[in-house]
Amino acid sequence: MEFDFDTVIDRRGTHASKWDKLERLYGLAGDDALGMWTADSDYPTAPCVIETVRRAADHGVFGYSWDHPAYLAAIRWWMQFRHDWEIDTDWILTSQGLGHAIACCVTTWAKPGEGVVIFSPVYHEFALKVNKAGRRVVECPLVREGDSYALDLDDAQSRLRGDEKVLLWCSPQNPSGRIWTPQELCAVAEFAERNGLILVSDEVHHDLVYPGNRFVPMDVAAPDFRHSTVTLTAASKTFNIAGQRTGNMIIPDTTLRADMKQTLRKMDYSPGALAIDMITAAYSPDGARWVDAQIAHLEGNRAVFDAAMNAIPGVWSMPLQSTYLAWVDFSGTGMAHDEIERRFREEARIAVSPGPGFGAGGETFQRINLATQRARVIDAAERLTRAFSDLQ
Numbered sequence: 001m002e003f004d005f006d007t008v009i010d011r012r013g014t015h016a017s018k019w020d021k022l023e024r025l026y027g028l029a030g031d032d033a034l035g036m037w038t039a040d041s042d043y044p045t046a047p048c049v050i051e052t053v054r055r056a057a058d059h060g061v062f063g064y065s066w067d068h069p070a071y072l073a074a075i076r077w078w079m080q081f082r083h084d085w086e087i088d089t090d091w092i093l094t095s096q097g098l099g100h101a102i103a104c105c106v107t108t109w110a111k112p113g114e115g116v117v118i119f120s121p122v123y124h125e126f127a128l129k130v131n132k133a134g135r136r137v138v139e140c141p142l143v144r145e146g147d148s149y150a151l152d153l154d155d156a157q158s159r160l161r162g163d164e165k166v167l168l169w170c171s172p173q174n175p176s177g178r179i180w181t182p183q184e185l186c187a188v189a190e191f192a193e194r195n196g197l198i199l200v201s202d203e204v205h206h207d208l209v210y211p212g213n214r215f216v217p218m219d220v221a222a223p224d225f226r227h228s229t230v231t232l233t234a235a236s237k238t239f240n241i242a243g244q245r246t247g248n249m250i251i252p253d254t255t256l257r258a259d260m261k262q263t264l265r266k267m268d269y270s271p272g273a274l275a276i277d278m279i280t281a282a283y284s285p286d287g288a289r290w291v292d293a294q295i296a297h298l299e300g301n302r303a304v305f306d307a308a309m310n311a312i313p314g315v316w317s318m319p320l321q322s323t324y325l326a327w328v329d330f331s332g333t334g335m336a337h338d339e340i341e342r343r344f345r346e347e348a349r350i351a352v353s354p355g356p357g358f359g360a361g362g363e364t365f366q367r368i369n370l371a372t373q374r375a376r377v378i379d380a381a382e383r384l385t386r387a388f389s390d391l392q
């Protein structure tokens with residue numbers, strides 16, 4: 001095996017949110033607790049990225065930096081090579097991660113009190129960012145259809161009152177890993193256009209797609225709506241470098257781009273030099289080979305975990321098309337969510353992301369991060385099997 005995703009690494013004591021906050025957030029003290037919540041990975045990033053960090057450390061000078069043409073060219077290459085998406089390097093603005101980018105989009109294009117549309121269940125920070133900025137969340141539930149989610153745009157339309165300004169769209173969807181079809185993406189873009197919404201397509205999970213599925217960027221599916229579309233991407237999830245706090249807003253439209261440049265200028269934001277070097281190294285043929293190996297590893301994790309979950313009566317793990325975030329429904333157990341959570345925490349001693357936090361539709365779910373070593377996934381599956389053994 002050329003790349004190692006299986007050597008267990010102890011991240012405790014490294015300021016790792018997922019592991020060092022277990023006691024504070026979940027009351028889970030002790031070395032046996034498992035962190036399977038926030039969306040980063042427990043294995044090291046690609047060797048080409050690590051090599052870049054080593055070179056920088058050997059050089060030893062970490063002063064101010066500016067102008068990053070190689071970084072921009074690497075992003076353009078990656079989008080073309082991995083996603084068949086032709087972008088211009090002028091379209092790329094760098095943010096301090098995508099949480100920051102989402103907040104910037106909300107405050108740039110919606111005024112206090114105005115509406116921001118989201119389709120739930122969805123990444124919990126969408127609603128949190130909107131609320132924190134004093135804008136109004138307009139939550140439009142997705143519909144359960146077969147073993148996945150579907151859009152109900154007529155229902156969404158009926159929820160708008162006319163003062164909405166932004167649509168925060170998640171593609172692939174976190175949670176559920178749903179990959180939207182080009183037809184669905186066009187329908188969303190038309191919906192946004194019809195309602196005068198700036199369409200912000202958060203595509204951070206676009207690289208971790210399982211064989212047999214094809215991710216299509218919003219801008220590829222719906223190029224006619226480019227004048228009002230902003231795409232958010234990052235190497236953070238793909239390469240496990242989220243701690244470097246760097247993401248991108250890809251904005252083809254000059255007016256929207258000028259708006260966003262103004263927002264970033266007001267904050268005096270510029271990216272960290274080491275992060276830029278790491279991402280430049282990641283978006284390369286060597287990086288791509290590592291990502292392919294990672295997807296194969298995650299596919300194995302997912303198979304082991306889903307088999308164990310689906311063997312518990314009343315429990316069902318949604319088949320993932322992408323992402324390392326299992327989305328597991330406990331509604332068939334008939335148990336209250338508090339009891340499900342208690343069993344995760346007290347009996348299995350596993351910290352996961354509770355479904356209700358993802359909004360309407362998440363009430364009976366738990367989101368479980370599988371981006372870890374196989375041994376940990378097997379351990380988690382066995383603990384959960386035991387925690388729900390009374391249902392057998």
Ligand SMILES: Cc1ncc(COP(=O)(O)O)c(C=O)c1O
Nearest residue numbers: 039097098099100123174204242
């Ligand atoms: C859909 C989505 N957008 C944004 C983020 C946050 O990105 P960042 O860590 O760069 O702020 C996440 C993190 O889990 C995410 O899943």
